[in-house]
Amino acid sequence: MEFVGTDRIHPEWHLYEQFISQRWLAVMQNDAVSFSHPINMQITRNDQLTSIFDAITYSKGSSLLRMMRNFMGESTFNKGVAQYLDKHKYGTAKQTDLWTAMGQAMIENNIALPMNTTLEEIMSTWTDQMGYPYIQIDRNYGSNTVNITQKQFLFDIDAQPPKSPHNYLWWIPLKMRSQRANQSNIMWLSKNKRTEYNVLSVSSSSSDWLLELEINYKTTESFTVTERAGLVDDVFNLARAGIVPASLIFDILKYATKEQKYIVWERILSGASYIEQMLSNTPTYDLFKSYMTDLILPIYDSLTWTEQPNEDWLSSLHRDLVVSAACRYDTDDCTSFAIKKFAEWQNEPSINNIDANQRRVVYCTAIRLGSRGEFYFLLNQYQQSNDPQEKARIQIALTCTRDIELLQYLLVIHLDPNIIRRQDALSGIRSVCRNFVAEAECCSISAGIQDKGAADSEFKSTIERIRANIYWINKAEPDISSWFLNRTLNIRLPTDWTPTLYEIEIDVQLQSTYPNNTEPNTKFSGHTIVTVNCSRSTSELKIHSKNLRIQSATLKRSDNTKNILIDWSFLNLTEIMVCRLSERCQLNQVYMLDIYSSAELDRDMAGFYLSRYDVTTNSEIVTHNIGATHMQPTVARKVFPCFDEPAMKAKFNISIIHDASFPTVRSNGELIQTTTFPNGRKRSQFDITPPMSTYLVAFVVTDFECISAKTNKNITVSVCGRPEAILNSEGDYALDVGSDVLTYFEESYNVSYPLTKCDHFAIPDFSAGAMENWGLITYRETALLYNNKTGNLANKLRVGEVVSHEVAHQWFGNIVTPLWWNDIWLNEGFASWVEILGLNNSSPEFHPLDVFVTATLHRALVMDSLFSSHPISVDVEHPDEINSIFDAISYDKGASILRMIYMVITEQRFYKGVSEYLNAFAFKNAVQDQLWEYLTNATTPSSILDGEEIKTIMDTWTLQEGYPLLTVTRNSANGQATIRQKRFVLDPNSTNQTSNYVNPFNLPFQWYIPYTYQSASGVLSPFEWLKPNETKIINIPGNSDDWLLFNIDQFGFYRVNYDLANWDRIMGALKTSSYNTSFSSVTRSQLIDDSFNLARSRDLDATVPLKLSTYLCNETEYIPFSSFSTNIQYPLIMFSQNESSTAYKQLQMYVQNLEKPIYTVLGWDSAVDDDYLKRQLGSLVIGDLCANGLTECSNRAVQEYSQWKQNSTYSINPDYRSTVYCQGVKSGTDDDYNFILNKYKLSNDQVEKNRFGYALTCTRNERLLGELLNDTLKGEYIRLQDSSTFIGRISVQPGGQKLTWKFISTRWAELVQKLGSLSFTLSSIVESVLQYVNTDEDLRNIETFIANTQDLSIAERAFLSSIEKIHANIRWMNTIGNDFRRWLDSNVNQTGCNS
């Protein structure tokens, strides 16, 4: 009761929290041995009277009262106590009188007990037997239930407690809650049953409670302080009793670096001290100590030694606890402070300047780490002091010594009443014996003490504890030790060391050419000096290094010549090199890490690698070699040892030593000096870079040609590549657009480009599209080079887009970098959106803003409509995970939702916010919330955002997968429309699956949706908002018979559905001659795309898109046709699996009917000066019609092919070349195939080469296709980077699906080995091969393969999403496919435009 009373007076003491640790949890220790005793104990001997005034009586008693107070409620408890006191005042009372009074109060207050029990019976199970239960909770995740079992909790599993009247079963009041459910009412676990089954249905969550503890502690404090203390204490004790593995302790404690509360820390450190004692003589002890230091440091740093003004009592207890632990585990800062303080006192014994609160820790630390001098000094102080508190402190501190002779001496003087008073002796001896060094001495002394008397039972239980300890440590030590070893598998680097400068010299043994074109088997060596700051005093330095051979490594303080690096080892799984130091580094001192390494110059397109290309002169082929780099995301560590995380920015001073046969050697900084060595080799030295992330480091060693231009700010822009290509002007367009967009972004961002030059290099072997290395952007050739004779405008557009994208990154990504890879979507999405703005500025003739909708937004909508999609902002750690999120979701959805917010807030505010963001975080890192903050601030008035912050809005788009379907239902009577939202899922049957991602919202899959609308007779509405879970009724101005359209020009990343009547009005309007003034070409494209997809998701009658598309016979623009062509592919491929089916033929006829009118207009004769969109349209309809059986089309194609084959100077219009080559091979012979194959092998023009490659996959000859598949893995004439394209194209040819699946399933291991390290390749192979499978039998084969394959590598996600697609395909065939068949059957003949 003292607690209840005091809490009223001093609530600031947090006594209830205090209570938990002092009493409830502490008593559990004493009561967990078989030599404990019931609270109600038969007293048979006098000495037992003294010994029962122990913790059991005091603390267990009060703990039971607290338990009662909790289950009956405070008012009932107080009422019962009052009645009890009232009845028995001035008399004596038995325990049962209290139970009776409390029971009565419960009845009066209607608090139920379990059937047929009384409070007395219940409490008897707690007071008339010793010990207490532990409760085992087993969750059944299938049925969402839990089983609850009770057992007596004993540290020693072999202990035999005496018989109990209740057989060690208890009546247990229980409260439960889960992540999503509130606390339950009290329920009772009966003493009559050990196990209760299915007692409670817990709300759904598939993660276990351990995981919940971690996740929830991060986001919200889901567990109260008391619950956390209870969990921590339970896990320590359960581990100690061998009920759970000891490593679970450390799993639970992962969260503790964020824990602030005293009561929890008290339990952590108390539990840890047991582990410490147990491990003290094992090899694991050092690992444990360093683990504890890491755990304590954050809280130690925040509390410090110094008391704060107005600090409450609990905080000062907390400080004392944490500081003392920090010193005990040898945290440098702590021990050096203590030793310094003690030394001051020792030097001047008359003045003790040590703060009273600090003395305990200072004394103990000084004694433990000091020599006998400190010990005798302190002992002398003990004898001189008359202050009982000081004496008590010193007495305890003396026992901290590790010197066994001093401990023996201490025991001796404790038995000498002239030195230590008898009344203080026992506590001192206990304290000595708690020092584990002294265990043996204590055993002998305990035997020596004559009159054990009251201590008898204490000694007995000590022996039981020791026996349990020995048993425990033997069992637990291997588990703990392996946990600590795995701890070093942490993928992230510690932040102990901060790099500021890398000086890198790379020496590459490579020549431009070799006799007989031999492939060089060569290597490069590197000398790396990293200037690092010691940010935390540690005796270890971890740095990334992968496949590097380290010749030497030293670490010296910058002002010192002493090497403190003893040795190093490698953690291969995490690609980390661990350097062991001879001493801890000094905080905030600068060190130089100096490493010599070497590695292979491989052809793996990762790190620093070898790339080759052929030059044909007078029919002689010479193979040239170059070296190039690609570091993103985690490959720099393969080139030089580095802190390979984006947040660890540093400056780079790079030089390259190379053969004189390479005239064009570049890196991020400008070339500032070239030196020639006597042997003719050269050293190229580059300018130091601004602080930047390691993944942006780049250098190339080439014999390329370059062309250059200067911007108005005097920045040199260069485009470099194979001499043949550059001299053929293929870099000219890239140079134009590269210079234009550099100036455009400099002005739009309002931030200067921070380097003096920007190089663009076309690398023959390149795994990604391009890479935005700062000042030295590298590309696949097709993304940089444009040949205006062989290339068409689509090829040119691609160059413009990619160059603009990479230049956009020079600010957004390079100057300000995402803190970690989970925000990569922001980097890529942003560049993918502003590239469009940059290109629109530099090359508006491509209509980039319109093309974006069909090329990017529609693609993202399809990807993100699968249930297996992922949030664009996703937690990633392992390099494989990091690689896997560089996907279309990150790029295309990211760009689409940024476009949406850009449209809402306008370009001017958008760039204002971005500019301020770039300035605020220049040369540093940021997270997405910081961009939202700056964009919000730039958006005034706030009514534009409906008064919300951009973060609130955008979180609904980035933190959950998928997107909404806006459903508009009109009321024709009153002109109103109701709008509501739900998640759009392409396959409605997939929604019963569980998402792989934790949805952070209370209202999951609801969005903040900006919308606009327009009706036939109305004007465009301003932006308005539909909130999560909102249904809105809006008044539509104008005639209620009008068509109504939402999401005008598809600015928003979502789809819109209408009632059928409105769809009919839209279709009606499309069929009129004013269709193209009512609806923009983007809107027409949107209507086609939405209707096809809504039909697939069964939100719309399947025949609507087929009917709607018939308007296309009047259509003249590319954007709508492009949507139609894309959407009709799916039904075409589904039906084509049975090539001779009527449905396939009818669908082909349908396509012919809709596209033939425009084909007739455009013909085969597009002109060079025709608009880009017009030429695209011509190319599109020729491709579609030739593929779908229009004989006049394929005849013309074959005719073109033959003319060209016979006369190599005959020039086919580049717009149609793909179709012509394909038709030539398809209808041709082995000779035609080989003719094209030869062209493919010899061509250096990547655009032409791609067309030849595509044509090869058009052959109907299965033998040839088989050979072609084999060649994709040989790495000979087909570069590995192109293998996925080949396999994907073969798979969509009739019969190709089965062929390609057989190929990848039988040779999977080889694919993983050869392609696993190339960012996208393996996943895209899996996706393309599996996406159109539509039979149950094939599905079963694939599922078996997945189940039986150990290593799915980075394609795991691709397999999962493919399975979902296959299920959808099968369902489509049985449902919508049938609707299509029926509609085509009755309507295909009427879809001709002239009818």
Ligand SMILES: [Zn+2]
């Ligand atoms: Zn990018």
